[in-house]
Structure formats: C-alpha cells, structure tokens
Amino acid sequence: MIARIRKNEELTSGYFLVDIEAEGIGLHEAGRPAAGRPAVPGQFYMLKVGQSTDPLLRRPLSLHRKLTDDSVRFLYRQSGRGTALLSRLIPGDELDVLGPLGNGFPIPTGIKxxxxxxxxxxxxxxxxxxxxxxxxxxxxxxxxxxxxxxxxxxxxxxxxxxxxxxxxxxxxxxxxxxxxxxxxxxxxxxxxxxxxxxxxxxxxxxxxxxxxxxxxxxxxxxxxxxxxxxxxxxxMESNMACGIGACMGCVISVLDGGNGSSVYKKVCDDGPVFDADDIIW
Ligand SMILES: Cc1cc2nc3c(=O)[nH]c(=O)nc-3n(C[C@H](O)[C@H](O)[C@H](O)COP(=O)(O)OP(=O)(O)OC[C@H]3O[C@@H](n4cnc5c(N)ncnc54)[C@H](O)[C@@H]3O)c2cc1C
Ligand code: FES
Incomplete structure (x- = not known):
C-alpha cells in the first residue's frame, strides 16, 4: 500500500520517530490471515524507502505505536543507507509499505x-x-x-x-x-x-x-x-529481503522439540518473536 509521511522527526541524535498514514495501515490487509483485525505488538512492516529500485529491498521496522486504524508510528535508528533515506522524507512524501507482518508477542493465559x-x-x-x-x-x-x-x-x-x-x-x-x-x-x-x-x-x-x-x-x-x-x-532481528516467508533470507536456528536437534525458522514468518528457550544463540 502507498502511505504518506505525516511526521518524521529526530528524537535524539540518530534516532527518529516517523508517523505514516494510509487507509487501514493499522489493520491486517485483505486476503491475509487476520484480515481486518488490528496489528498486534511485535509485528513489523516492510518499508520501501526509495522511489527508484535503489535500494531495492524494503527495510523492516517494528510497529512502535498504532495511532489509529489509518496511522502508525515507527521508532528507528539511522544505521545505513535505507534508514538515512527514510530520515530525509518529509510530511506529504509517499512510500510503499507492506504489513503488518509476523507473529507478535504472545500473552498466554495465566500471565499476570x-x-x-x-x-x-x-x-x-x-x-x-x-x-x-x-x-x-x-x-x-x-x-x-x-x-x-x-x-x-x-x-x-x-x-x-x-x-x-x-x-x-x-x-x-x-x-x-x-x-x-x-x-x-x-x-x-x-x-x-x-x-x-x-x-x-x-x-x-x-x-x-x-x-x-x-x-x-x-x-x-x-x-x-x-x-x-x-x-x-x-x-529477533535478521536481514530480510521479502519479509513474507518467500526467500528464506532471514532464517535462524531454533531447537526442534526436546530432542536437541535444530531446525531453521523464518524470522519474518515464524517470528520475529520466539520463545527464548528455543533459540540457538
Ligand atoms: C523484524 C525486524 C524489526 C525491526 N524493527 C526495527 C525498528 O523498529 N527500528 C529500527 O531502527 N530498526 C529495526 N530493525 C532493524 C532495521 O530493519 C535495520 O536497521 C535496517 O534494515 C537498516 O537498513 P539500512 O539500509 O539503514 O542499513 P544497511 O546496513 O545499509 O542495510 C541493512 C540490511 O539490508 C540489506 N541490504 C542492504 N543493501 C543490500 C544490497 N545491496 N543487497 C542485499 N542486501 C542489502 C542487508 O541485509 C543489510 O544488512 C528491525 C529489523 C527486523 C528484522
Ligand atoms: S525475509 Fe524472505 S523469508 Fe524471511
């Protein structure tokens, strides 16, 4: 979806808050599991920060705040080329966004x-x-x-x-x-x-x-x-290319059950939130 920058301000040196808006951006997209339901904490979005094919890959940012169904806030650190480009966008600029993606933080029954x-x-x-x-x-x-x-x-x-x-x-x-x-x-x-x-x-x-x-x-x-x-x-963080489980670029090793063997899991699709006991650090 195409979103519009509402605010993009430096919070402290090198760290920015950006608010973007688009109809339904705070909700799961039509055609995806949970369509129409609100984004949950721990989910993320893939942002295409340049207008051209450079940089080609979208950059993942976590949902920082769901402001309304139509606007969300991200907190980001300027760490490389993609986030530097993002930091230069001003209110009214548009960017292509995919999300919300991933699983989110679980709150199992009984948590107090x-x-x-x-x-x-x-x-x-x-x-x-x-x-x-x-x-x-x-x-x-x-x-x-x-x-x-x-x-x-x-x-x-x-x-x-x-x-x-x-x-x-x-x-x-x-x-x-x-x-x-x-x-x-x-x-x-x-x-x-x-x-x-x-x-x-x-x-x-x-x-x-x-x-x-x-x-x-x-x-x-x-x-x-x-x-x-x-x-x-x-x-968990990992370098991501597609963000939707298609490229296997983001896999990490996790334990597979109690037998000590390991299996690859996709941070974008199986995560980004994992049970820490399962992670092979
Ligand atoms: C699920 C998730 C949530 C995240 N949430 C946040 C957040 O809320 N706030 C935040 O600040 N950061 C967050 N991050 C980290 C953030 O995504 C990275 O800091 C960001 O992607 C850096 O992009 P960059 O272009 O500025 O840095 P760069 O170092 O230039 O690029 C970052 C990565 O993009 C890939 N890349 C860049 N160029 C190429 C290329 N030419 N070919 C192939 N790959 C390339 C590489 O994998 C590279 O390591 C999150 C990461 C994940 C996985
Ligand atoms: S980023 Fe492509 S499978 Fe996760």
Missing amino acids: HALIVGGGIGVAPLMALADYISDERQDITAAAFIGGRSREYVLGADEFRRKRIETFTATEDGSLPRKGLITHVLDDYIREHMRKDACGRSTVCGWAVYSCGPKAMLISVAAMAKKYGIKNYTS
Whole structure:
C-alpha cells in the first residue's frame, strides 16, 4: 500500500520517530490471515524507502505505536543507507509499505505480570506492547527495564511512566541511575520480589519477560529467565529481503522439540518473536 509521511522527526541524535498514514495501515490487509483485525505488538512492516529500485529491498521496522486504524508510528535508528533515506522524507512524501507482518508477542493465559526489557532501539516494539497492556489488559501489571549507553539513548522511559508502568533505567556511562547494565537491574528486581514471598511459593509464577535489544542483552535475559523459571519471549532481528516467508533470507536456528536437534525458522514468518528457550544463540 502507498502511505504518506505525516511526521518524521529526530528524537535524539540518530534516532527518529516517523508517523505514516494510509487507509487501514493499522489493520491486517485483505486476503491475509487476520484480515481486518488490528496489528498486534511485535509485528513489523516492510518499508520501501526509495522511489527508484535503489535500494531495492524494503527495510523492516517494528510497529512502535498504532495511532489509529489509518496511522502508525515507527521508532528507528539511522544505521545505513535505507534508514538515512527514510530520515530525509518529509510530511506529504509517499512510500510503499507492506504489513503488518509476523507473529507478535504472545500473552498466554495465566500471565499476570509482564517484565518488559529493552536495550537501545529494542524499545521500538516494546512500546506497542506497553500500549496494549495498559489500554486493553487491566488484568496484567507490568514493569519496564530500559537500558542505553547514555541518558539520551534510554528511549521511551517517560512514556512508559506516563502509562503508570514502573520503569527502571540503566546507562553504561552512569548519566542516569543506575550505572551499568539493565540486566543487573532486572536480576535485582526478580530476586527482591521472589524474596518477598512469605509463604514459600514462587512469586514469579504467572510472570513473563518480553525482550528486544542487542544480542548480548537478549542472551543474558534468556539465561536469567530460565534460571528463575520465567517464560521469555524475545523479538529477533535478521536481514530480510521479502519479509513474507518467500526467500528464506532471514532464517535462524531454533531447537526442534526436546530432542536437541535444530531446525531453521523464518524470522519474518515464524517470528520475529520466539520463545527464548528455543533459540540457538
Ligand atoms: C523484524 C525486524 C524489526 C525491526 N524493527 C526495527 C525498528 O523498529 N527500528 C529500527 O531502527 N530498526 C529495526 N530493525 C532493524 C532495521 O530493519 C535495520 O536497521 C535496517 O534494515 C537498516 O537498513 P539500512 O539500509 O539503514 O542499513 P544497511 O546496513 O545499509 O542495510 C541493512 C540490511 O539490508 C540489506 N541490504 C542492504 N543493501 C543490500 C544490497 N545491496 N543487497 C542485499 N542486501 C542489502 C542487508 O541485509 C543489510 O544488512 C528491525 C529489523 C527486523 C528484522
Ligand atoms: S525475509 Fe524472505 S523469508 Fe524471511
């Protein structure tokens, strides 16, 4: 579909928010599974950022916020040629967009408390999850853990707080409390809440961790969640060409059942969100 840029602004050095609009862009397209239903947190769109065949490939961006059925927001980091071209588009410019695509974050029955863990640009899809939980799932509480190398790269913390989600931050340079890695804050939080259980029951029963960010952070979060017996759903990245399951360009190795063998899964079609226990890092 052809979408129009409504707003495209630099949030902090090299990081942009872009709002685009097109009829039904926040809904699944006709002819696809879930046609007419709203995009869900964790899904993504493929954006053709140039007018010509260069760059040929679309670039995947996660749904950051569904503003209305006809407009969505992305948070993106200018990292190469495609996102540099995107950053130069101005209100009124048009671009070709495919989506929403992919599976989204699952919230299995029985989940009562969501730990949302984002590093850097990894906050992009997690904001959509926070929107969904605070707007539509009053039965679930959430806490957010956001890390960045310095205060200007801790993205979205105020937005999470505005949603009344208890929000913790960590910066590598100490420009926001606390200094260090966000995974340490997460570990302390889980241990503290487990300690508060007076009856010996596990207080983390009914908890789930939702993570997106640098690979090292995802590995650490996955190991921690496993240690404490908490389910971890993680949004994975891979280079994508088609975005719709046709080219096999985005596959990753995941465990195939309990027998230790592995199988390839497509990040665009089987993901981008996976059960962290299944991923062969
Ligand atoms: C599911 C998903 C969701 C994502 N969500 C976000 C998000 O919300 N925000 C965000 O900032 N980032 C997100 N990303 C990452 C984002 O897609 C990349 O940062 C973006 O594609 C970079 O594009 P670029 O052209 O700027 O960078 P480049 O490094 O120039 O290109 C990126 C990739 O495109 C491919 N490519 C480029 N040129 C060619 C070529 N000539 N031939 C073949 N392949 C080529 C390569 O695979 C290359 O690694 C997401 C990624 C995935 C998979
Ligand atoms: S990007 Fe083509 S199969 Fe996933």
